[in-house]
Amino acid sequence: MLHLAANENPLGMPHGAQTAAQQALADAGRYPDGSGVQLKAALSARLGVAPEGIVLGSGSCEILTMAAQALVRPGEGIVSSQYGFLVYGQAARLAHAVHTVVPARDFGHDLAAMAQAIDAGTRLVFIANPNNPTGTFLAGDELQAFLRAVPAQVTVLLDEAYTEYLTPAQRYDAVGWVRQLPNLVVARTFSKAYGLAGLRVGYGIAQPALAARFEPVRPRFNLTGPALAAAAAALADDAFQARSHALNLAGREQLGQGLQALGLRCLPSAGNFVMVEAGDAAGLHRALLAQGIAVATLDAYGLPRWLRITVGLPEQNTRVLDAVRAFQSSAAAATT
Ligand SMILES: Cc1ncc(COP(=O)(O)O)c(C=O)c1O
Structure with a gap:
């Protein structure tokens, strides 16, 4: 997972x-x-x-x-x-x-x-x-x-x-x-x-x-x-901090821009995660789980249409974006 x-x-x-x-x-x-x-x-x-x-x-x-x-x-x-x-x-x-x-x-x-x-x-x-x-x-x-x-x-x-x-x-x-x-x-x-x-x-x-x-x-x-x-x-490990920071900055851009390119609204984030308005958040959450990706639902925060996705390694972010795209395609196919 x-x-x-x-x-x-x-x-x-x-x-x-x-x-x-x-x-x-x-x-x-x-x-x-x-x-x-x-x-x-x-x-x-x-x-x-x-x-x-x-x-x-x-x-x-x-x-x-x-x-x-x-x-x-x-x-x-x-x-x-x-x-x-x-x-x-x-x-x-x-x-x-x-x-x-x-x-x-x-x-x-x-x-x-x-x-x-x-x-x-x-x-x-x-x-x-x-x-x-x-x-x-x-x-x-x-x-x-x-x-x-x-x-x-x-x-x-x-x-x-x-x-x-x-x-x-x-x-x-x-x-x-x-x-x-x-x-x-x-x-x-x-x-x-x-x-x-x-x-x-x-x-x-x-x-x-x-x-x-x-x-x-x-x-x-x-x-x-x-x-x-x-x-x-x-x-004491300043090099690890520098690496974590740089990785997060680039990954957050990758994830945020990628999700927006798929037509999803993302809030600008100052953390190591992005909050995305998925609409059918429960459906997307299930679809990601089926692809072996766990992200956070936000019902407990009163945000049932949104998901929170932690910034991962570049290839992990790509996997998320691919899975979101696949979910959108299958949802579109189901309505036509
Ligand atoms: C805003 C905020 N504060 C505090 C924490 C607590 O983290 P921990 O108990 O692991 O230090 C978290 C963890 O997600 C958090 O998001």
């Missing part, structure tokens, strides 16, 4: 990370370092933040759910956007929070409406940039203006799971913002550009006082030794 449903890196794990994980496995008879000292030191050096400002999670999903549990009491509010990542809803449910979902604008975050939706009970706002599943992107200036206007009692969790895929022109310095804003958490992951989805490593960056609020809700030993070792190795 060609897996293009979960926005993983088509290059798989970097080699050095595999070696590091295998070496760490030899020690797996012991508990891992529950504080992740070495990975935090490596992140601290790379990002220029104190280790005390870093929270490690079993994937960034755990950073999201911990944020809600640490910062929101039952009955208090969480705000996120329509077409936001599904885990925000789960985080709100686990925290017994009141979850306000603000209608999207052009499939992306409507920051003005989100600011309006914040009330005295709101404690947490989730924003993903780029957003999954829509691939929409908020420019740094717009985002920063929103963050500066958020009341002090509200924390914003800026979910940057796909930030490594931004072009140089799109990049902004969220870690720099953390130094100025005591109510900002930036969440990142090793699951996408770093190629470690199966090992489950994510992290949050915040001022130390805010990061410390996560500690009481963080499960003990939430990251395994092989995961910690692989992440430190992947972080």
